[in-house]
Amino acid sequence: MSIADWMLLFGHFLLLSLLSIGGAITVASDMHRVMVDQMGLITDAQFSTSIAIAQASPGPNVLFVAVMGYQAAGILGALTTLTGIMLPSTTLALVAARWGHARRHWLSVQAFKAGMAPLVVGLLLSTGWILTTATEGWHHLPLTVAAALLVWRTRLHLLVLISIGALVGALGWI
Numbered sequence: 001m002s003i004a005d006w007m008l009l010f011g012h013f014l015l016l017s018l019l020s021i022g023g024a025i026t027v028a029s030d031m032h033r034v035m036v037d038q039m040g041l042i043t044d045a046q047f048s049t050s051i052a053i054a055q056a057s058p059g060p061n062v063l064f065v066a067v068m069g070y071q072a073a074g075i076l077g078a079l080t081t082l083t084g085i086m087l088p089s090t091t092l093a094l095v096a097a098r099w100g101h102a103r104r105h106w107l108s109v110q111a112f113k114a115g116m117a118p119l120v121v122g123l124l125l126s127t128g129w130i131l132t133t134a135t136e137g138w139h140h141l142p143l144t145v146a147a148a149l150l151v152w153r154t155r156l157h158l159l160v161l162i163s164i165g166a167l168v169g170a171l172g173w174i
Helices: 003-019 024-038 044-056 063-102 107-133 140-153 158-170
Strands: none
Touching (some): 024 044, 024 063, 024 107, 044 063, 107 140
16 A cells, blocks of 8 residues: 555545544444545455454454454554544544533434434444345345344343344354
8 A cells, every 4th residue: 555545544434533523333334435436455354354353353343443443444544543543533522522521411412423324324224235235145134134133122131133133143143
């Protein structure tokens, strides 16, 4: 990769950081567009695997960004993508949290929080769409819909759903 490519990758992840309301997974569809479609740094399979590995491992789910960066360009790629996605959002979150907490009783602050919920849901749905279309076949769709409904309508612990998903995958059903 050239210096321009490194700067483009870092700059894009800086921008995505500011758009990733609800976590880095909400902008995974745009990461896919840049890293797979435009720059050709990783394949569809590597992209999906990066997310799966990070979701299955303990710790924050933003680790998929480092895994994608590592697959694209080794340690320097991991540092570039992870620093790019973390630096602006962390700084902004710290400043905004202090400001919002001091003004938590303002009607405008409460309205902003309520208005962000549909945006986060929409971004999560777009990421789910990218991950679903990258998977061959249709067998995963009923499991995906069932898991979404269980999360939405029950208090079933997420580790139970992850365990069921792991079992279904281990049995080769998906």
